[in-house]
Amino acid sequence: MSRVELAFPVSSAAAFRAELIAAGLLIPTGVDGLYGRGAAYETVADALEAAITRLAAADAPERMRFPPVMSRQEFIASGYLKGFPHLAGTVNCFCGNEADHRRMLACIEAGEDWDDLQQPSEVVVTPAACYPVYPVVAAQGPLAEAGRLVDVSSYCFRHEPSVDPCRMQMFRMRELVRIGSEAQVLAFRDGWMARASRWLETLGLPSATAPASDPFFGRGGKIMAAGQMEQLLKFELLVPVGSTSEPTACISCNYHMTHFSEIWPLRDAAGGMVRSGCVAFGIERLTLALFRHHGFDARLWPAGVRAELFV
Amino acid sequence: MSRVELAFPVSSAAAFRAELIAAGLLIPTGVDGLYGRGAAYETVADALEAAITRLAAADAPERMRFPPVMSRQEFIASGYLKGFPHLAGTVNCFCGNEADHRRMLACIEAGEDWDDLQQPSEVVVTPAACYPVYPVVAAQGPLAEAGRLVDVSSYCFRHEPSVDPCRMQMFRMRELVRIGSEAQVLAFRDGWMARASRWLETLGLPSATAPASDPFFGRGGKIMAAGQMEQLLKFELLVPVGSTSEPTACISCNYHMTHFSEIWPLRDAAGGMVRSGCVAFGIERLTLALFRHHGFDARLWPAGVRAELFV
Numbered sequence: 139m140s141r142v143e144l145a146f147p148v149s150s151a152a153a154f155r156a157e158l159i160a161a162g163l164l165i166p167t168g169v170d171g172l173y174g175r176g177a178a179y180e181t182v183a184d185a186l187e188a189a190i191t192r193l194a195a196a197d198a199p200e201r202m203r204f205p206p207v208m209s210r211q212e213f214i215a216s217g218y219l220k221g222f223p224h225l226a227g228t229v230n231c232f233c234g235n236e237a238d239h240r241r242m243l244a245c246i247e248a249g250e251d252w253d254d255l256q257q258p259s260e261v262v263v264t265p266a267a268c269y270p271v272y273p274v275v276a277a278q279g280p281l282a283e284a285g286r287l288v289d290v291s292s293y294c295f296r297h298e299p300s301v302d303p304c305r306m307q308m309f310r311m312r313e314l315v316r317i318g319s320e321a322q323v324l325a326f327r328d329g330w331m332a333r334a335s336r337w338l339e340t341l342g343l344p345s346a347t348a349p350a351s352d353p354f355f356g357r358g359g360k361i362m363a364a365g366q367m368e369q370l371l372k373f374e375l376l377v378p379v380g381s382t383s384e385p386t387a388c389i390s391c392n393y394h395m396t397h398f399s400e401i402w403p404l405r406d407a408a409g410g411m412v413r414s415g416c417v418a419f420g421i422e423r424l425t426l427a428l429f430r431h432h433g434f435d436a437r438l439w440p441a442g443v444r445a446e447l448f449v
Numbered sequence: 450m451s452r453v454e455l456a457f458p459v460s461s462a463a464a465f466r467a468e469l470i471a472a473g474l475l476i477p478t479g480v481d482g483l484y485g486r487g488a489a490y491e492t493v494a495d496a497l498e499a500a501i502t503r504l505a506a507a508d509a510p511e512r513m514r515f516p517p518v519m520s521r522q523e524f525i526a527s528g529y530l531k532g533f534p535h536l537a538g539t540v541n542c543f544c545g546n547e548a549d550h551r552r553m554l555a556c557i558e559a560g561e562d563w564d565d566l567q568q569p570s571e572v573v574v575t576p577a578a579c580y581p582v583y584p585v586v587a588a589q590g591p592l593a594e595a596g597r598l599v600d601v602s603s604y605c606f607r608h609e610p611s612v613d614p615c616r617m618q619m620f621r622m623r624e625l626v627r628i629g630s631e632a633q634v635l636a637f638r639d640g641w642m643a644r645a646s647r648w649l650e651t652l653g654l655p656s657a658t659a660p661a662s663d664p665f666f667g668r669g670g671k672i673m674a675a676g677q678m679e680q681l682l683k684f685e686l687l688v689p690v691g692s693t694s695e696p697t698a699c700i701s702c703n704y705h706m707t708h709f710s711e712i713w714p715l716r717d718a719a720g721g722m723v724r725s726g727c728v729a730f731g732i733e734r735l736t737l738a739l740f741r742h743h744g745f746d747a748r749l750w751p752a753g754v755r756a757e758l759f760v
Contacts (some may be wrong), residue, residue, distance in 0.1 A: 263540060
């Protein structure tokens with residue numbers, strides 16, 4: 139990979155966060171990695187979503203939207219817990235009676251644990267915007283030759299409390315998901331690596347593209363991550379945001395091979411397993427990168443950047 | 450309350466849901482009350498959000514946005530679990546080592562429970578869009594005389610699996626939150642009751658306004674609900690959607706008295722407890738009401754409705 143240079147001094151994650159909070163862009167909630175956002179921040183995040191819509195419009199993706207929780211059963215089937223148990227969030231609910239309720243309130247009052255009163259529900263917090271897409275497409279029957287291109291956007295949960303504003307526990311991920319033949323998916327992924335890189339340039343954000351791996355859990359995970367790197371399945375577009383000395387992955391371009399068609403019956407007309415891939419835009423990281431590079435007042439951003447975002 | 454008449458035959462909730470799914474407006478996920486949505490549905494939901502922004506623009510609300518999970522500590526402090534333990538969703542995470550992970554995967558493989566391997570996290574799924582607002586405003590110090598008006602929007606979770614598409618487990622709630630003196634909050638709430646009712650008329654949706662109560666848990670809850678009704682704290686704007694024979698609450702206008710300033714230090718300059726209230730728009734219910742009354746193709750909706758939504 140080529141190094142991307144920082145055009146500004148690296149400050150600590152905590153210092154960057156403090157600046158963002160002082161400016162009213164982020165609103166603290168008392169939980170590391172969980173923030174409210176002020177109007178100026180949201181204006182930029184909304185503009186990024188709209189800009190991505192325009193960027194993808196020529197390909198006419200099908201728009202689907204899913205809530206930020208998904209079916210526990212589909213989540214388990216997806217295999218996410220094999221690779222990333224430490225990042226997942228399951229949702230538990232109270233199914234007790236009035237006596238149980240009194241016990242819950244007494245535990246809370248006494249500062250005691252009341253988790254044994256909560257039961258696993260049918261849902262978990264969505265880990266990546268594209269996860270609900272695969273079972274839906276599979277349920278719609280064999281793919282036509284053109285394959286599918288789906289546009290999704292969702293809040294995603296990753297349990298990794300951090301003071302780094304680039305590492306939120308709950309953040310928005312916009313994705314384009316390509317399902318089809320190997321050639322279709324690789325052309326999509328590689329085409330978007332180039333297109334997204336040019337787009338970052340338009341936004342005045344220096345970037346470098348590098349092979350990457352997902353944060354698999356444990357020692358076994360290290361082997362999986364190495365395999366992913368070796369096979370060049372994942373590329374990240376890295377932008378220096380300066381909350382760490384390393385640049386931050388703001389966009390990723392992924393090839394899943396047959397991972398999801400081994401789980402769900404994603405098939406072509408001949409019954410063969412199709413491939414999938416996605417390009418994922420980290421809306422919070424891109425928003426933070428823009429504020430970091432162009433300043434906290436979007437009205438003062440370079441004309442070219444404003445033209446791309448605020449048409 | 451005045452009865453609102455149904456302009457169409459009541460079908461069962463399951464039949465209405467089947468129609469919405471067949472039209473591609475809702476996408477089933479295998480979990481009752483949890484749906485993906487197609488592009489035509491989302492276009493209307495987005496248009497409703499934008500129309501509410503225009504409707505509220507004269508009052509210049511401060512825009513804040515929060516993710517769909519919130520601090521567990523603030524959630525507990527809010528008292529939500531006293532009234533609605535059965536609707537809440539807590540988020541649990543895996544904090545174990547590699548041996549624990551192997552045990553988790555073995556349990557999943559064997560179809561056994563693995564909930565004992567999950568620990569309560571710092572967050573819960575947000576129950577209502579306004580809940581994160583109160584501690585934030587309280588932390589900003591005493592209120593100026595004008596009080597505050599905050600515009601929020603969030604996915605909200607209510608654990609009530611149902612085949613009725615008007616009763617989703619995860620749905621978007623847009624809210625305007627007024628914090629100030631009793632006179633300010635009551636004028637806001639009552640003004641919005643009238644304004645929202647006129648707006649529904651513009652949207653071609655018949656409605657009636659009626660005193661209401663929240664779905665408090667258990668026998669004690671019945672007394673709280675009766676008190677809320679008696680004190681006229683909550684009004685609902687009911688629209689017949691036809692998935693049940695009763696009309697559906699699509700907008701609610703609420704007065705919280707000092708509920709939240711007893712929990713968080715929401716104070717005026719003299720140190721007195723301020724009041725709060727909110728008007729909450731159920732985006733999914735309004736979207737479904739529009740499809741039900743005007744048909745599944747928004748391009749064919751009455752000109753006045755289209756003008757209000759798609760400016």
